Amino acid sequence: MATKNILPPISLVQRKEYTARIREWNDAYAAETGARRGCFVLTFGCQQNEADSEKIAGMAEEMGYEIVASPEEAHLIMVNTCAIREHAEKKALSIIGQYKHIRAKNPELIIGVCGCMTAQEHRRDELKMKYPYVTFTLGTASLHHFPKVLWDTLSLKRRFITSESEEDFTKTVAEGAPIRRVSGYRAWVSIMYGCNNFCSYCIVPYCRGRERSRAKEDIIREVRELVEAGYKEITLLGQNVNSYGKGTDCDFADLVAELDAIEGDWWLSFMTSHPKDASRKLIDVMAAGKHIARRFHLPMQSGSDRVLKVMNRHYNMEKYLDTVTYMREKMPDVVITSDIIVGFPGETEEEFEDTLRALEAVRFDMLYSFIYSPRKGTPAAEMEQIPDVVKGSRFDRLLATQNAIAAEKNKPLEGKLLRVLCDGESKGNPRVYSGRTEGGKIVFFEGAPDMVGGFVNVRIERTEAFALWGKVEK
Numbered sequence: 001m002a003t004k005n006i007l008p009p010i011s012l013v014q015r016k017e018y019t020a021r022i023r024e025w026n027d028a029y030a031a032e033t034g035a036r037r038g039c040f041v042l043t044f045g046c047q048q049n050e051a052d053s054e055k056i057a058g059m060a061e062e063m064g065y066e067i068v069a070s071p072e073e074a075h076l077i078m079v080n081t082c083a084i085r086e087h088a089e090k091k092a093l094s095i096i097g098q099y100k101h102i103r104a105k106n107p108e109l110i111i112g113v114c115g116c117m118t119a120q121e122h123r124r125d126e127l128k129m130k131y132p133y134v135t136f137t138l139g140t141a142s143l144h145h146f147p148k149v150l151w152d153t154l155s156l157k158r159r160f161i162t163s164e165s166e167e168d169f170t171k172t173v174a175e176g177a178p179i180r181r182v183s184g185y186r187a188w189v190s191i192m193y194g195c196n197n198f199c200s201y202c203i204v205p206y207c208r209g210r211e212r213s214r215a216k217e218d219i220i221r222e223v224r225e226l227v228e229a230g231y232k233e234i235t236l237l238g239q240n241v242n243s244y245g246k247g248t249d250c251d252f253a254d255l256v257a258e259l260d261a262i263e264g265d266w267w268l269s270f271m272t273s274h275p276k277d278a279s280r281k282l283i284d285v286m287a288a289g290k291h292i293a294r295r296f297h298l299p300m301q302s303g304s305d306r307v308l309k310v311m312n313r314h315y316n317m318e319k320y321l322d323t324v325t326y327m328r329e330k331m332p333d334v335v336i337t338s339d340i341i342v343g344f345p346g347e348t349e350e351e352f353e354d355t356l357r358a359l360e361a362v363r364f365d366m367l368y369s370f371i372y373s374p375r376k377g378t379p380a381a382e383m384e385q386i387p388d389v390v391k392g393s394r395f396d397r398l399l400a401t402q403n404a405i406a407a408e409k410n411k412p413l414e415g416k417l418l419r420v421l422c423d424g425e426s427k428g429n430p431r432v433y434s435g436r437t438e439g440g441k442i443v444f445f446e447g448a449p450d451m452v453g454g455f456v457n458v459r460i461e462r463t464e465a466f467a468l469w470g471k472v473e474k
């Protein structure tokens with residue numbers, strides 16, 4: 001069976017106890033002033049961080065805060081950081097830097113920093129020394145300690161810039177935190193935490209700890225409740241979802257098959273899959289599924305076998321292409337997307353061209369491409385680096401190749417009637433609405449407020465590399 005809730009019971013009791021104390025303090029403030037203390041949550045990074053922020057906001061609300069839309073209105077600011085590339089860290093640090101002025105006007109303001117950045121000792125030191133108004137840090141594996149850390153910082157009037165415990169980092173699966181979902185029709189559901197893969201470029205295993213899976217029953221209950229509440233797309237999240245339940249009698253394909261049996265009009269999607277673990281069994285479950293979106297995000301990272309080896313990816317291009325072929329055999333309309341890193345240390349021109357050739361061979365619908373960013377503490381950061389100009393020009397060539405492919409892949413959709421989950425008004429033009437297909441492609445159409453959060457059928461009239469345009473048909 002999948003991992004049980006192995007969070008030591010004391011932590012759960014603690015969460016409730018400290019939540020009640022802060023709630024009382026906030027209720028007294030509200031009774032006195034007629035307004036609630038505000039909490040502002042700012043999120044950087046991936047969907048897992050968005051999901052974590054929904055828990056942070058949920059817990060803050062449970063503690064009696066009102067979630068507010070700007071840092072100026074807040075008594076508590078939580079910055080949920082990302083460490084995947086240097087740019088993401090710099091952005092978060094720059095915003096935290098700007099909060100100095102807000103704190104100067106409001107000395108009672110509490111600023112907490114959470115997310116992947118806080119797992120790195122050098123970043124915690126930086127926060128300690130250069131950002132004295134940051135009151136506490138909270139690691140991704142320690143979210144359930146939020147009420148206690150907040151209470152300690154409030155009552156002891158001291159800072160807690162600390163690392164998380166070994167137990168939280170390696171074993172803890174905390175259930176029961178309230179979730180304040182941003183959307184009323186698309187929901188994230190974390191199914192596992194951490195990563196054991198240690199790809200040589202990646203900081204995530206050092207920030208999010210070891211792989212641990214939620215119990216199957218807890219996931220099924222959460223998804224069922226969401227479907228019953230009218231959610232239309234539910235995305236299962238994990239750093240490597242295919243590792244779900246490893247060593248138990250329920251693997252990821254079994255979990256997906258069980259979830260697919262939940263009745264209703266909804267889509268089930270998941271991310272991210274590691275190519276070394278994407279099984280034929282999972283593809284068969286998808287092909288037979290009723291609700292499972294025919295979309296597969298399968299990060300390839302490089303098209304060169306030598307680079308893949310140094311990246312510690314544990315597959316080669318033959319295995320990757322074999323998976324793609326099997327997927328298309330079983331689901332000819334499947335949308336396949338990927339991540340590529342250009343300029344990995346030691347990547348030669350020939351190896352980069354292998355990646356371009358791989359793009360031509362696979363023909364992804366969409367690609368997320370990244371310039372390699374050295375991450376302190378990872379093996380690749382110690383290897384000989386490629387000059388920035390070379391990285392930049394390879395990145396541009398990669399985009400040009402992929403843009404042409406994406407445009408060609410979208411062209412045959414012209415004239416087709418596609419089911420689209422409507423998100424609402426697009427930026428810039430209130431009459432033009434946007435939504436996404438089952439494969440995650442963005443579609444623009446003339447819409448109306450009553451379509452938001454529901455499915456509409458759109459006849460596609462025009463396509464480009466990144467978007468489709470069409471008309472709603474009743």
Ligand code: 5AD
Nearest residue numbers: 201202299339340341370371372373
């Ligand atoms: N530099 C650039 N891109 C990276 N990714 C992970 N680590 C790095 C890094 N150090 C990319 C990978 C991964 C995606 C989420 O981010 O492509 O799949």
Ligand code: SF4
Nearest residue numbers: 195197198199202204
């Ligand atoms: Fe990073 Fe690799 Fe784990 Fe993905 S599988 S989070 S790229 S270490």
